[in-house]
Amino acid sequence: MYKVLVIEDDNMVGEMSTMYLSEEGYSVKRAESGSHGLQMIEQFAPDLVILDIMLPDISGIDLCLELRKRSCVPILAVSMKTEVLDRVDALVAGADDYLCKPFSMRELTARVAALIRRSHMSILNPMPGPAQANIDLDDGEPVKLDYERRAIYVNSSYVDTTYSEFEIMKLFVANKEKVFSRDELINALRGIDSFINDRSIDVHIANLRKKIEQDPKEPKLIKTVWGIGYKYMGNS
Template sequence: MTRILVIEDDPIIGEMLTLYLNEEQFTVQRVETARDGFQALFSFAPDVILLDLILPDAQGPELCAEFRRQTDLPLIVISMKTAVADRIQAISAGADDYLVKPFSMQELKVRIGAVLRRSQAASAPRRLQEAETSAGQAESTGITLDLERRTLLRDGKSVETTFSEYEIMKLFVEHPGKVYTREELINAVRGIDSFVNDRAIDVHVTNLRRKLEDNPKQPQYIKTVWGVGYKFVR
């Protein structure tokens, strides 16, 4: 049974989420502080995290970034903030999805399913075999993937990535030379039923270039195809 960690200090919203998710056959633990949330990562061992970014002991994108440093589990932000800038900040900090309160419980269930599909697909045996083959083809660039540890490597050294950055890079390495539109990257990372926009993809690519390229302003590996999208060059 899928385990959901709800980190939400509002008692009404927290109770509503807990009741609904229990009815949908999820196992749920709810906590009200960031500190308790970090502890629950180990004591509860969730499959998905629902995170409110305004908690009594921490708030903002930095909170999201700290959870991402602690785990690569699918992370969905639930927030009252509606501005596009807030969404971009959260996703750039490591969130895999963003829901604005109040939201449909059915939509929440769909988005949980979407992030789980992306996470589970990463460890599927067939995908593992394909990615290992493609990773070997990409060795000329020094960029490889360790699928078992979900780690991106540059010249044998681990490169820290968010969940979404890793998924984008895995897609690139599996299909070197293929041009991907931003819409295709959105769908590959999160699924068509989950929120993310073109700007967020650009942010992820910019971050990957900073981590992988010798000169991010003149990228050698992750190329922009003007008017279309991006491609990975070995």
């Protein structure tokens, strides 16, 4: 039985979420404050955290950052805030998904199931080394993609990426040195991320650079083409 921790101070939302998730077969506990939520992370060891961004004692964004220091548990951020920048802030802080209030319990349970499924697929099917994955290491390219396992290797070392980050890298690697506008990247991700926009693309690119570049501040692999978008250079 998968365990879900709901960190939510709104009684109605918290109780409804707990009830519906319990009916779906999850073991659910609820914390009504950020400080209580941090304690519950250690005690309960959840498979997923539903985190309200607006808590009475701690900023949900700060709590998300703190949770990320302690755990790789999937985080579903929920909030009354509907602005794109609020969602981007949550994703940058480490949230895996974002759900705007008010939301249907059906959508909540679907998002929870998808995040847990994705997380546990990675655990049950750990990424093999590049030799096992039949990746050609002799062409001098620093970044390798294993399409079957949706794995990325940088200089033969596996790096963890989100679904959207992998899709962007797949597009880049297949079209080396092609300049992609932000609109083209947005269109490529539609259906994967329903909230995708220019700012989200920039966040994904920044996160990819942190994972694949030797110096993310001086990127050599993913270049910015000012006024247009981005291109992947590879071992040019």
